Amino acid sequence: MTETQNGSETRRDGPGLLRGLSGKVLLMTVLFVMLGEVLIFLPSIANFRIQWLKGRIAQAEIAALAAEAAPDRILSSDLRSEILKGAGVLVVSLTRGDKRQLMLRSETDHMIDASYDLREVQWLPAVVDAFEVMLGREERVISVLDKPPNMSGDLIEVALFEQPLRQAMIRYGINILILSVLLSVIVAGLVFAALNIVLIKPVKRLTRNMVAFRQNPEDRSRIIAPSGRRDEIGLAERELHDMQSELAVMLQQKSRLAALGLAVSKVSHDLRNMLSSATVISDRLAMAEDPTVKRFAPKLIISLDRAISFLTETLKFGRADEPPPLRERHQLKDVADEVIEAAALQASAQVILFNHVPPGTEIDADREQLIRVLTNLLRNATQALEGRVADDGTLVEGRVTVAAWRQGSVVTIEVKDNGPGIPERVRPRLFEAFQSAAKPGGVGLGLAIAAELIRAHGGEIRLHGTGPQGTVFHVSVPDQVVELRPGRRGARHAPGGA
Numbered sequence: 325m326t327e328t329q330n331g332s333e334t335r336r337d338g339p340g341l342l343r344g345l346s347g348k349v350l351l352m353t354v355l356f357v358m359l360g361e362v363l364i365f366l367p368s369i370a371n372f373r374i375q376w377l378k379g380r381i382a383q384a385e386i387a388a389l390a391a392e393a394a395p396d397r398i399l400s401s402d403l404r405s406e407i408l409k410g411a412g413v414l415v416v417s418l419t420r421g422d423k424r425q426l427m428l429r430s431e432t433d434h435m436i437d438a439s440y441d442l443r444e445v446q447w448l449p450a451v452v453d454a455f456e457v458m459l460g461r462e463e464r465v466i467s468v469l470d471k472p473p474n475m476s477g478d479l480i481e482v483a484l485f486e487q488p489l490r491q492a493m494i495r496y497g498i499n500i501l502i503l504s505v506l507l508s509v510i511v512a513g514l515v516f517a518a519l520n521i522v523l524i525k526p527v528k529r530l531t532r533n534m535v536a537f538r539q540n541p542e543d544r545s546r547i548i549a550p551s552g553r554r555d556e557i558g559l560a561e562r563e564l565h566d567m568q569s570e571l572a573v574m575l576q577q578k579s580r581l582a583a584l585g586l587a588v589s590k591v592s593h594d595l596r597n598m599l600s601s602a603t604v605i606s607d608r609l610a611m612a613e614d615p616t617v618k619r620f621a622p623k624l625i626i627s628l629d630r631a632i633s634f635l636t637e638t639l640k641f642g643r644a645d646e647p648p649p650l651r652e653r654h655q656l657k658d659v660a661d662e663v664i665e666a667a668a669l670q671a672s673a674q675v676i677l678f679n680h681v682p683p684g685t686e687i688d689a690d691r692e693q694l695i696r697v698l699t700n701l702l703r704n705a706t707q708a709l710e711g712r713v714a715d716d717g718t719l720v721e722g723r724v725t726v727a728a729w730r731q732g733s734v735v736t737i738e739v740k741d742n743g744p745g746i747p748e749r750v751r752p753r754l755f756e757a758f759q760s761a762a763k764p765g766g767v768g769l770g771l772a773i774a775a776e777l778i779r780a781h782g783g784e785i786r787l788h789g790t791g792p793q794g795t796v797f798h799v800s801v802p803d804q805v806v807e808l809r810p811g812r813r814g815a816r817h818a819p820g821g822a
Contacts, residue, residue, distance in 0.1 A: 349519050353512040361504035365497075370450040372496050373457060376489055377442060382473045383411040384482040388418055388427035389474070404428060413484045414465065418477035436483060437464040443471060457486060458493050526557045530564065537568055542575050629670065649690035649780050651804050656735065657681040659691065660726045663698040667724075671706040675722040685728050687735045688803040693777045697785070698726070700770035701739040701797055708743035708795070733803040734783075742794040746787070754787060774799075 387407045408414065408430055416428040440453065464486040472480045533548040540546060547568045550561040612621075657679065664677045671677065687694070702724060709722025727738045746754065755775040771785075778785045783801040790796070 349524065350512055350516045353515045354508050357508040357511045358504060361500075361507065365500055365504070366451050367447060368500065369458070369493060369497060370447060370454040373454045373489065373493060374442060374445060374450060376492055377440070377468050378470065378473070380412050380484060381442070381468060381470045381480055381482055384413045384416045384428075385418075385472045385474055385476055385480055387411040387413075388416045388480075389476055391428050401431065405430070411482075412488065413482040415481075415483040417481045418472065419479035419481070420477040424479075434465045434483065436467045437462070437486075439467040439469070441469045443469065454493065457490050458497065460486070460490065463487055523557070526551070526553075526561075530557075530560060533564070541568075541571055542579070544569075544572050547572065649693050649777070651688050651690055651781070653686045653688050654691050654694075655683075656685045656687045656728050656737070657683055659687070659694055660698065660728075663695055663702060664726065666699065667702040667706060670703070672710045674712075674719050675706050675709045675724065677702065677706075678723065678725045680725055680727040681737075682728070685730060685735065687728075687737075687801055689781055689801050690777075693780070694801075697774040697777050697799060698737070698739070700774045701799075702726070704770055705739060705741040705743065705795070709741060712744070735801050735803075737799040737801070738788070738796060739799070740794060740796045745790040745792055745795055751787065751790070755785070 387410065390407060391404070408416075408428055411428075413428075414430045414434055415426070417424055417426045419425070465483055466486050467481060467483050469479060469481045471478070530548070533546070537543075537546045537548075548561060548565050550565050551558060553561070660679045660681045664679055668677055705724045706722070709720075709724070712720040712722065714720050723742050725738075725740045727740070729736055755771050775785050778799060778801065781801050783799065785797065785799045788796040788798045
């Protein structure tokens with residue numbers, strides 16, 4: 325497969341005939357058919373040799389019986405030569421009982437080069453003997469023993485030249501070769517046509533679709549339409565259709581998020597200035613003596629702080645990457661106190677936050693990033709607890725507890741609340757950006773940011789449990805691996821040493 329670069333586009337040309345699936349299937353079909361013909365040819369040529377020799381024996385037996393029926397069993401040399409020539413043999417002898425009788429022989433004496441017994445034939449030696457005949461170049465005289473076909477005796481033995489047998493076997497082999505080639509071409513063509521319709525064309529369709537979809541994945545018109553087949557090709561088409569559909573939706577969503585991030589980055593500066601100015605005005609309003617202003621000014625300040633916090637988190641998430649954590653060992657209880665103190669300023673009076681982290685518990689982490697993680701978790705918990713009303717109309721007191729423990733080199737932080745639990749529809753995508761906002765007005769970034777920061781520490785954040793009794797999150801942070809260097813002994817001896 326070759327690639328041609330033209331600007332920002334890349335074009336991939338399909339493979340040639342011999343390098344493509346079609347050519348490979350055609351070549352393999354021809355190869356396998358020829359291999360099958362070879363396997364058939366081996367016993368076939370051996371059987372041809374045996375039957376050819378048996379035919380000579382049958383003719384020799386008839387010649388012997390004709391010679392025996394002659395008056396006084398006397399034949400002229402010319403007649404005997406014609407009979408032997410017609411039978412294609414040099415010597416014929418019959419054995420009856422214990423008596424062996426020479427029936428016919430040529431005028432010339434010949435030495436026997438090899439003897440073969442056709443009474444008990446084994447196929448493997450027969451194949452070897454057949455190839456010895458075909459590949460031989462010597463003009464041999466062979467002796468063949470067999471039972472007489474017409475039962476004129478117990479055993480018949482003939483001697484003959486091997487050259488006619490070799491020529492007949494070569495002709496037979498050539499005929500078989502021509503037939504095999506024709507059969508291979510016909511079978512290969514039929515198999516190729518069938519496979520091309522059933523397999524090759526659907527695979528090419530899949531390939532063309534993937535190439536076209538790759539050029540513009542956001543174009544939903546390029547998504548493959550399954551053909552409805554029930555075999556593996558149909559399964560591949562359906563899976564490719566589902567994958568392309570999900571990818572197109574994901575890319576469209578990413579494009580919208582990218583456009584959103586670009587728009588947010590353009591207005592962030594002015595929006596932050598506006599919010600900062602509003603915060604200053606709210607601070608001055610809080611100093612007014614009007615009771616109504618004093619009552620509503622703190623809520624306004626909290627709302628403005630939340631807006632600034634959401635904007636800051638959105639901008640931080642939109643960055644290309646988070647900085648790597650600067651890990652140090654910290655007292656986890658002090659970090660939790662700092663987070664709880666900041667969260668308590670924004671939480672309502674009906675929410676109580678507890679720090680149950682044991683004193684002396686150390687954690688190896690980036691302090692600022694750990695504060696961001698815990699802040700997101702506590703903010704979600706306090707927001708879920710605010711405004712809860714019991715059946716009798718009274719406000720339900722909310723509780724958020726931060727606990728921790730160490731197991732070996734891993735510190736686990738538990739954030740637990742007694743809220744209503746996380747809705748079922750939100751749980752599958754709880755840690756995905758813009759997917760887990762269960763509270764109206766939320767942006768769905770807190771848990772996504774927290775999960776990203778914890779993964780950078782090599783840890784994990786997970787939903788341990790949720791329901792009407794509350795929600796529990798576990799944050800696991802392993803200690804940083806420290807390379808231990810072995811000590812080295814000094815090379816210089818101490819004074820007075822040996």
